[in-house]
Amino acid sequence: MGQQQLLIIGYTWPEPSTTAAGNRMLQLIRFFLEHDYKITFASTASHTEHSLDLNTLGVATQDILLNDSGFNVFVKNLDPKIVLFDRYLTEEQFGWRVAETVPNALRILDTEDLHSLRAVREQCFKSNVEFNSTLWLASDMTKREVASIYRCDLSLIISTFEMDLLTAVIKMDESLLLHLPFQLETIEKENALGRLPFNARKDFICMGNGKHAPNMDAVVWLKSEIWPLIRKALPKAELHIHGAYLPAHIKQMHKPETGFLVKGWAKEVQEVMGNSRVNLAPLRFGAGIKGKLIDAMLYGTPSVTTTIGAEGMNNDLPWNGQIANSAEEIAKSAIALYNNESEWLQAQQNGFGIIDTYYNKESLDKNLADTLDALHAHLEEHRTNNFIGAMVRHQSMASTKYLSKWIEEKNK
Template sequence: MALARASALARASRARSRRRMTRARADQTGGRGAVGARGIEGATVVFVSWEWIDARASAAGARTLALVRGCVERGMRVRCVASAGGGEAQRRRLEEAGATTARAEANRGDALATAIGDEGCDCVVFDRFLAEEAHSARIRELWPRAARILDMQDSHALRRARARASAAGADAGEVVGAKPNARDLDQMREIASIARSDLALVCSPVERRWLERECGIDGKKLKTASFFEDAVDISKLSDEDFDARRGFVTIGTFMHKPNVDSVAWLRSEVWPLVRERLPDATMRVYGSYMTEAHRARFHDPRNGFELVGFAEDLNDAMSNARVLLAPLRFGAGIKGKVLDAWKCGTAVVTTPIGSEGTTPEEEFWHASTSEPIDPDHGWGGYGDVVTASEIADAAVRLHEDRETWSRARLNGAEIVNRLFSREKNVSDVLDAIEHVVTNIDTVRDDDYVGQSLWHHTERSTMYFSKWIELRETGTNT
């Protein structure tokens, strides 16, 4: 026992020495944050997350990997750090994209310092606010001039508020207007995380407007960072594809509650209505982390409802179907499955939750008075249906009407090219990051709320992280 305690104290002493050396280097070099006139070319950016970035498992992972690649192409040195163990395949794909990887257990200051390395960093991107809570205080202590960027992915507080509204019986049209209030704990944590950061990346323009107009976040701290998609070759979309395709498809990781709920509602209420009118129709369900419990609950091949599992080839899974069915009753952010369908020439039927953020003139939340979200109004299918019967009617209409289907898939491809261009969106996001990195002093001098949250009386996340480390290891680095 005494030997273990001595060993722990020795490790803590070595960690403190390394921190003092790192701070000394930071004082001498500007903490790497001063990249100067060269912009961010040659700068070091570190992506910090709980799980390994996995483009094959979710649309969020694909979006982050696209951002990693964009940083590499801009000439930045990229390092990806995750708290999870394992992940050999994911780490290999990140390294193939040009990044280096390292593991750092959460709430371990010494491990984080080792993972990032002696050279430090110019910028850190936190994957969701939980990673920012766990690691931002250590980053600030070790590399005070490194820009801290929060990548929200979606608003967790908004998603959970909508889940509560859905559970209380609201339909998808009502749920889309549900919002957390200022006393909601998830909301407080997420807003505080945004405020502590130098910049927050917001996936959906709808959420950005909400954060700025209703939550009081300074617009200078927010940057829309939706999806980064390669251009769709519209010339290859042919009406002849209609006869080559058949049936319906849906996709989404089963680690995400809105997706599981969507499949449950699809299986129990929507699909029987579709099969009444299309007795030979098939519904193929793809998704990562599908378990035997999910199969036992939903798989029903006799009625054309098949749980396939993980999609090894997303294009193959999507391109054989005419319609993507995504009856989401709650959720937040832009839905990657909708963009994936349009890239494959597949029309979409979804709720206002599923179509949110994909209409160019969208103003806050969709309402009954809003312009219809359908093929006649420039959308890639039907995106404002809310009841099981409305979804089934739209699904049958889109599946059976060649002209409507062709117009929908053309609209969808045009939306991808107009709103989600990889070339334009990655460049815009990196320009915003470059501005923060190269003007870090000015950014922080103007950020009164953010800097006040780093006052010692408000640094609860830092001390909570240190308490966890002390409880679990007996030392505090």
């Protein structure tokens, strides 16, 4: 019979060393490899210096084109049992081709985070308007993203907040969704990380990819309002800013005389995070769960973040640090954590507890495997019950499909 085929269609090539999304994709790839799938990863994107060499994992790669019927030939020959779309944008472009060419393939959407939620929150922040679900529902991006979720057999949702948003506000059937946060080994299994104690650490750290607007806003806020307050109380402390693709206006904030050091991409996250005493993530908008906060928990570094930063990550467990939403409260919390060893140690233990409780790879992998087995066994019934999905898919065939065909002809 041979191995089962999995096709992943990526919006970008995975970059685990620069983005949480890249780490998420690597975790999914490893899950399917462990379950004996033969994987092909396809993308329209260009490779970058940080793109993961998928061939070293035994994953085949394929460059594909938008609005090109050659994809239909490719996917028909591959005949995958599962097609995984990385973000709703790839499902919009290729979902109808997959449904038409390999209709029996299970279609899964990995949302990464709800892009519409992040976008609407950013708009609200810039307009100084308080976010609410009504504004989110009114967004065209929300309609597109939710339609994509309905068109798929299963969507992987990374945050409990986003699960609640889809089920309580949209009233979406939970059979279409699976809460799947980062799949991580328990702290006990990763005790070889060699975490440094309180007294061996110093300084603050802030990490974030420069292409991600919430991260850059956080750095700007740190520089203008938060860091001056911390530095006044801790005149010898430094704040190290790390991240790939940092824009020029962020690099220009590098001011060693004030302890504000813009250092750029960190090849070894464990080293820079594990040497820091406190992680700062003052995020004023965003969505999903934050890789930088997960890394801090893994490497035993307490974090000070906002309500949005911690959203959907720890449920009813105490945070691994402090949650505050004003510059003054963030600075006050950061200073307290930096100076108080007992508070710091408790925050570190809180982080370990969050990882082991909610990000346990073993239990999450089993839940995903069981869900996939059930879908394969009852796929026809599952699709029949998803009438909204069938309706939206029909409309997509009548619009996206023919627009794509028109573009393809126009390009000849």
